[in-house]
Amino acid sequence: MFFHIVLERNMQLHPRFFGRNLRENLVSKLMKDVEGTCSGRHGFVVAITGIESVGKGLIRDGTAFVTFPVKYQCVVFRPFKGEILEAVVTLVNKMGFFAEAGPVQIFVSKHLIPDDMEFQAGDMPNYTTSDGSVKIQKECEVRLKIIGTRVDATEIFCVGTIKDDFLGVINDPAAAA
Amino acid sequence: MEISVPVQKATVVPKPFIRLMRLLARTLYDDNNLTTLSDNQKKSAKGDSRGNIVMVLDALMRRQWVREEDLASDLKKNSKQVRKILRHFEEEHLVTRYQRKETAKRAKIYNVAVAATAHGREVDNVKLHTQSYCCLDYQHMYDTARLRLQNIKRKLKDELEDKYTLQKYGCPHCNRKYSALDALRLISMEDDAFHCERCNGVLVVECDKLSSKEAVDGGDNAKRRQRQRLQFAEALMDQINRVKDIPFPVYESFPEWEARAAMDARENGDFNTNDPFGSQGVNGSTPMPYLGETKVEVNLRDGKEDGVPSSKPMPQWMIRQGMNLTKEQRGEISQEEKVGGVSEGEVLLSDDNKPSAMGNDNDTYLKETYYAALLQQLEAAQKMNQQESTPDIQSATTCSDRQVGMKSKREDEEDAECEEGAHVSANGAGVEEEEEEEDDGVEWEEG
Ligand SMILES: [Zn+2]
Numbered sequence: 001m002f003f004h005i006v007l008e009r010n011m012q013l014h015p016r017f018f019g020r021n022l023r024e025n026l027v028s029k030l031m032k033d034v035e036g037t038c039s040g041r042h043g044f045v046v047a048i049t050g051i052e053s054v055g056k057g058l059i060r061d062g063t064a065f066v067t068f069p070v071k072y073q074c075v076v077f078r079p080f081k082g083e084i085l086e087a088v089v090t091l092v093n094k095m096g097f098f099a100e101a102g103p104v105q106i107f108v109s110k111h112l113i114p115d116d117m118e119f120q121a122g123d124m125p126n127y128t129t130s131d132g133s134v135k136i137q138k139e140c141e142v143r144l145k146i147i148g149t150r151v152d153a154t155e156i157f158c159v160g161t162i163k164d165d166f167l168g169v170i171n172d173p174a175a176a177a
Numbered sequence: 178m179e180i181s182v183p184v185q186k187a188t189v190v191p192k193p194f195i196r197l198m199r200l201l202a203r204t205l206y207d208d209n210n211l212t213t214l215s216d217n218q219k220k221s222a223k224g225d226s227r228g229n230i231v232m233v234l235d236a237l238m239r240r241q242w243v244r245e246e247d248l249a250s251d252l253k254k255n256s257k258q259v260r261k262i263l264r265h266f267e268e269e270h271l272v273t274r275y276q277r278k279e280t281a282k283r284a285k286i287y288n289v290a291v292a293a294t295a296h297g298r299e300v301d302n303v304k305l306h307t308q309s310y311c312c313l314d315y316q317h318m319y320d321t322a323r324l325r326l327q328n329i330k331r332k333l334k335d336e337l338e339d340k341y342t343l344q345k346y347g348c349p350h351c352n353r354k355y356s357a358l359d360a361l362r363l364i365s366m367e368d369d370a371f372h373c374e375r376c377n378g379v380l381v382v383e384c385d386k387l388s389s390k391e392a393v394d395g396g397d398n399a400k401r402r403q404r405q406r407l408q409f410a411e412a413l414m415d416q417i418n419r420v421k422d423i424p425f426p427v428y429e430s431f432p433e434w435e436a437r438a439a440m441d442a443r444e445n446g447d448f449n450t451n452d453p454f455g456s457q458g459v460n461g462s463t464p465m466p467y468l469g470e471t472k473v474e475v476n477l478r479d480g481k482e483d484g485v486p487s488s489k490p491m492p493q494w495m496i497r498q499g500m501n502l503t504k505e506q507r508g509e510i511s512q513e514e515k516v517g518g519v520s521e522g523e524v525l526l527s528d529d530n531k532p533s534a535m536g537n538d539n540d541t542y543l544k545e546t547y548y549a550a551l552l553q554q555l556e557a558a559q560k561m562n563q564q565e566s567t568p569d570i571q572s573a574t575t576c577s578d579r580q581v582g583m584k585s586k587r588e589d590e591e592d593a594e595c596e597e598g599a600h601v602s603a604n605g606a607g608v609e610e611e612e613e614e615e616d617d618g619v620e621w622e623e624g
Contacts, residue, residue, distance in 0.1 A: 005487070047476075054477065057361050091364070092519055093364075093369035093370075094361075094369050094370075095360070095364075095369065095370070095371055095382075096344075096357075098360070098361075098364070107357055107358075107360035109343075109344035109357045109360070109362065110344070110382075111342075111344055111382075112344070121369075147341045147342075147343070147359070148358055149358075150358040157358060157360075157361050159343055159356075159357040159358055159360070
């Protein structure tokens with residue numbers, strides 16, 4: 001699920017970035033530092049959308065660095081148990097398959113893949129129905145449901161299922177090609 | 178302010194309803210996922226000890242409308258704590274609450290009403306602020322029970338089909354366990370297999386599956402929980418079936434109740450026992466020195482008192498199983514009290530009015546109440562099957578029959594919807610209509 005929230009961060013800036021462009025420098029460093037990171041609490045920071053405020057800089061003892069408290073608005077993505085996501089398959093093996101929904105990695109274990117789909121080894125490992133009409137392989141898009149999340153300080157990993165109504169392959173580029 | 182409401186006879190609660198209420202209250206203090214409470218609800222319920230919840234519920238079952246402050250003081254509890262528990266009950270739809278700004282006059286009316294049902298004491302220095310009153314809501318409770326049952330069923334079914342279970346993996350060499358949540362760390366790019374972090378052995382799929390929640394918890398209690406949930410579902414289903422064909426006990430809305438109780442007090446001039454709870458006066462009647470001088474400004478539109486009991490109820494300790502008594506002589510409460518399948522002695526122990534009248538030691542009282550409630554639960558489970566529910570049905574219908582004539586007088590009351598349900602059930606007919614309402618309730622809850 002996406003959220004638009006305000007976060008705060010203390011930015012350290014070297015004096016060589018001071019001057020007329022101080023604010024711009026601060027913001028671009030913030031983007032570089034924060035976008036794409038993940039915190040267990042808020043999820044993945046997708047994009048910074050605005051700066052709320054930049055506080056007074058504090059010179060750090062012993063170094064020339066100055067610390068600015070910056071409040072910024074950003075879009076974060078945090079997967080939840082029970083949430084339905086669309087994801088791209090990245091890896092298929094006999095244990096199941098891995099998929100990505102943006103920054104989130106999801107694993108679907110074999111027993112959460114419908115029983116009528118069998119694993120086929122080979123150059124392009126895949127899960128296929130007996131009549132061959134549905135195939136899950138690398139690069140294809142699936143709709144899945146999150147059934148468990150593992151949230152660490154800097155990482156979120158999910159386990160999903162496609163064993164439910166309206167879940168499974170939604171688009172297979174290989175089949176279309 | 179003028180209140181014109183018909184006089185209604187008090188409602189006797191058939192025992193299956195009481196048992197159902199107890200079952201549902203259990204979900205408030207059983208921390209495991211017997212049910213599908215939201216996390217928020219779970220968190221808020223966690224703060225209360227099981228004892229407190231049982232105690233408050235027990236007290237409520239012996240009362241109709243009661244001012245929450247009075248309830249707290251009767252239980253010798255912090256009113257904040259009691260209110261918190263009541264709020265949970267309300268969230269769970271076990272209780273209706275009624276709040277209003279109170280003037281001195283209104284408070285007095287309530288006090289008279291309370292005195293008439295012989296529980297609670299006159300509070301002399303009533304402040305002029307918002308007062309809240311509460312009362313069990315059996316009808317709503319029934320809907321909640323059905324919803325809860327459905328949720329549990331769905332959950333059990335999901336588990337059976339293991340739709341939402343995390344795959345477990347084990348290392349055949351060092352026996353270390355992993356779950357699907359570790360997949361990212363276990364996957365090896367060289368072959369397709371998962372490898373043990375410790376010994377690099379190839380992991381194998383384990384057969385015993387746990388639901389994701391349990392895997393996160395550590396999985397120790399999985400079996401126990403599932404069994405508990407199953408037992409709970411069975412008990413719930415059993416109870417719902419018992420209750421299904423019995424008309425709901427419906428308490429009047431608060432203004433109605435207050436008016437009726439106040440009128441009882443005025444007309445009889447003594448604490449009378451029309452109210453099912455009135456028989457508690459036997460155990461310790463509350464002195465009412467102020468009754469003579471009270472001027473109650475309740476305008477009851479020719480609400481005639483019918484059925485002032487011809488004979489006084491007998492004290493509970495005098496009633497024996499084989500005695501041939503009328504309901505009034507039994508004081509009606511006796512049936513309700515036996516609901517849990519408890520002997521008379523225990524009922525006396527857990528009686529709420531007793532300590533206030535007798536000045537019991539606080540701690541002893543709390544313990545007694547708690548143990549009595551526990552005992553009731555245990556024994557109820559055993560005796561439930563043997564006991565006939567027919568007498569309850571009879572008593573419920575007899576008592577609601579009396580209402581039927583009076584009911585038609587009023588249509589414009591606020592709680593028309595709730596009363597509508599009462600009407601249906603009171604007549605003992607129109608079961609279909611009832612069903613419809615319940616279904617609506619369920620759908621609404623789910624949406
Ligand atoms: Zn190992």
